[in-house]
Amino acid sequence: MACQGLAKGETTNTLKAESESLKAKLEEERAKLHDVELHQVAEKIDALGQFVMKTRRTLKGHGNKVLCMDWCRDKRRIVSSSQDGKVIVWDAYTTNKEHAVTMPCTWVMACAYAPSGCAVACGGLDNKCSVYPLSLDKNENLAAKKKSVAMHTNYLSSCSFTNSDMQILTSSGDGTCALWDVESGQLLQSFHGHSADVLSLDLAPSETGNTFVSGGCDKKANVWDMRSGQNVQSFETHESDINNVKYYPSGDAFATGSDDATCRLYDLRADREVAIYSKDSIIFGASSVDFSLSGRLLFAGYNDYTINVWDVLKGTRVAILFGHENRVSTVRVSPDGTAFCSGSWDNTLRIWA
Amino acid sequence: MTINTLSQDGVQRQQMPCLTKMERMIISMQDPDMGIKLRNQRLLITVIPHKCSISDEEALHVGQLFVKYGYIYPLKEPRNLILKADDSSYRFQTPYYWMSTRWPASELDYAIYLAKKNIRKQGELIEYEKECYNALHKRINHTWDFVVMQAREQLRASKQRRKGDRIVLECQEQAYWLVNRPPPGTQDSIDHGPERRTTNTRVQLNSYHNHFYVKYCEQYQPHDPIMQGCLPSNPWITDDIMFWNMNSETVALPTKLRVERWSFSFMELLNDQMGRKEFLTYLEKEFSAENLCFWQACEDVRHGETAKIPEKVDEVYKQFLAPGASRWVNIDSKTMEKTLEGLKRPHRFVLDDAQMHIYFLMKKDSYPRYLKSELYKNLLARAIVPQETKKSVFPFMRRQRHSSPSPALATQTAEDDGKAKKTRIVTINNIKLKLNPIRKKKRFWDSQIYK
16 A cells, blocks of 8 residues: 555545544554553552662763763672763772773774673774773773774664673674674674664573564564574654663563653563553653662663653652752663662762662 | 454453353363262363253263364273263363464464374374474474474473373373364364454463563562662672672572572572582482583583683583583483584584583473472571671761772682583682771861762
């Protein structure tokens, strides 16, 4: 139907109007569907009480926008990267800086801590992902031991180590994701399927550990099999770029944050969206999301400088956290769930608990 | 993703209300006082239904429908789904296999059923079943290994049942499939016309999923420090790192919450180094420790350096798979054959099938028994419940924030004699370093207390 020319009496305007009214109908029906969805089942459980979370640490030291951060498995150290090319490793508990690396590029959009705690990976506008082993010799120049692992044809948007220090998964503005062997820099598998920049990825916490999810500017969230490179599931309900994807702790679902100012929950077994977290008063995009340890809370950082805390089951907002003075670019819960860290374009990072 | 629409008046429709009505009748028929007389494990249909006053002909007709929809099944000629007005025997189908609970029948389940039959009858399936089997094999090829494995597991489990029970279960299962996958030429009794899209089917399919989220969140809530706090206290709030010290990898006695968490899932047990150690101790007592060691060795292959894969795989073969190997693992012959074939050209995933087999073996067998063992119960009884420490109120007595040794200090490959190599694990607590607590010089008004 879309391939035929205009029929009699039709203009592009009338067709546009028709498509808009169909969209509205879809929204209506979809909203009705949600009446029997997750939050109905969750009606019987207790609502969450008064929510008190405060900034417990403020990490100052970056000279420019903080773009990304990651926790170390020791539950207190973090790595953060910024627009000016600096990558800093902190003991967030004492707020001491332990290592600093200056990347040869600006806009370091991705950084990750190795599972062993002995290295960090980062990259950005250099189109690469590099691994820096962390040396405690203060005199040693970390940049000297740098290992170039991944090579994309556009900016690196996100990176993550798999279960060991030996493999890295990356996503890029070139529309692909890729799995790399750290020692050799060899490409082990590439993942094609997005039709625009891929902005985020997350590894599934599953028994067999073989899948991951990615989200991009094509509004799609794709689930991939790491072994075969195949796209096994795809979800497209967002109305704008997906900035961040994160698995629910059990691995059966994942949440997304998007420029359309909503966060959504997608169930992998039901193969569809099961919840939308949105409010009329939230107009700016969600840049980053993460779950509390039990999966009951979803922390989302927004471009309007705030962090909203959502009740995952009931679909309601539990709290709004003010404090940052510019966009919140990254939000990550600590490995033992005791706190979460937010990074912002106001050059600081905050630990909340 | 499909979009469903509500019916015109916005009212939710129940698909096949006849099922509820039938089930109500079936239940009342089985009422010990007012229902039909049963004999041992057999049932003679004499009067159906027992309460309504209807003609015999109508009663027989209703009974026919019960058989067609699988609520009652004949024993003598199972493929003939009719109700005879003589003294042939029938049995009530177990609610597990009722249409309202298990409809539509899943392809995966049918594949597993056929696979079981195929194994039991050593390939001698009936013609139409053979065709279905082959068609399924093509259609869901990507999960076929799982299908076969599940079939084997179910057969193994059923062998451990009493003969009488086993026969009944087999009859029930067969009856279910005769209704839901009728042989060609017989009437498809559950044919219900073109699919009508209502929201109700969605609710039926999804309410299980939604309950899952609630269950999961409730189960993990006591372990979620942001939701429910943590004992003795949250280090970020009170500046006291007892919580981290008490939950470190090499602590002498773990906390109760931590030990409880191992019972949530096999993965939780394995993800905790201490849990893994405890489990290994248990397996050693059962003389099946090689399973866990094998699994760990496979993990090492999967996540390790590409260059080292061939030598690692070779080690695994020598230790665990070769005939007469010192720590030989018990894998079924088909998987073993496939693995050995793959070993000729070793790659990162060559041990996946064998690893999965051993993983599920441990998960279904050793893990549940470990949770019931004295070893686990003792540990749970001895485990600590920390006392709560409150945040100090006086700003002048703010606790010093102690630094900790960086994980980058040392990497230690945990290598115990005879056991397989694990991936690099940092044991921070093994490092005995005297670090002076770092005193942060802060202006009074910067103090965290005042934020």
